[in-house]
Amino acid sequence: MRSGPSMSNVATIAATDSELVVRARSGSETAYRELLARYQRPVFSLVYRMVRNREQAEDLAQETFVKVFQNITRYDPKYKFSSWIFKIANNLAIDTLRRKGPATISLDGAAHAETADQVEATRIDVASADADPAEALEARQLGGAIEQAVGKLRPEYRTAILLRHVEGRPYEEIAEIMDVPLGTVKTYIHRARSELRGTLAHLR
Structure with missing residues (x-):
């Protein structure tokens, strides 16, 4: 007969991120493993959708956790641990994107968008508000040009656009990842x- 989880394991699973960080700082391998288990999939998902390459994403996810655990004593507990780890992952992904060129972005929505609402939420509208249907259709066919244009954006603008229109993340989460106020994120995206x-105006 298999025994159930030990009380220590149950306590570890039930612990908050902050509690686990305190234990990890004291050298607890169990706390390290639990933090890894909690964030391995979300971190990989973020960097994979940023760089669109599984092998590269695996390397970036591993590098993220190496940096996290090497610098865990520098983590400021007044901030959410999730925001800190996603910020590290995002910065590594953006550095990679700078080296290899802009990520693929479609005017018709992120590749992972499955519903009409998700497509609308992740679609980049480069047509002006008063554009007629023909102009709007033409604008939505400029996917290749958008890739080049995104690569020319300032890093903070590019990060916000990638997180919103490639990753499909809500404004509030982008603010946490970028460690800036919500209004700043909206300004960056605008x-x-x-x-x-x-x-892209000359192409329309």
């Missing part, structure tokens, strides 16, 4: 869209 419209 300005990025404006710059994209300007860059």
Whole structure:
């Protein structure tokens, strides 16, 4: 007959991130393993959708956890641990994207969007608000040009656009990952869209 989980394992699973960080700082391998178990899949999902390459994403996820555990004594507990780890992962992914060129972005929504609402939420609208249907259709066919235009955005604008339109993450989560106020995220995305419209205006 198999025995159930030990009381210590139950306590570890039930512990908050902050409690696990305290234990990890004291050298607890069990706490390290639990943090890894909690964030391995979300971190991989983020970097994979940013770089669109499984092998590269696996390397980035591993590098993220190496950095997290090497610098865990520098983590400031007044911030959410999830925001800290996603910020590290995001920065590594953005550095990779800078080296290899812009990620593939479609005007018709993120590749992982499955419902009409998700498509609408992740679609980049580069047509002006008063564009007629023909202009709007033409704008939505400029996927290749958008890839180049995104690569020219300022890093913070590019990060926000990638997280919103490639990763499909809500504004509130982007604010946590980028460690900036919600209003700043909205400003970044608004300005990025404006710059994209300007860059692509001659193609419409």
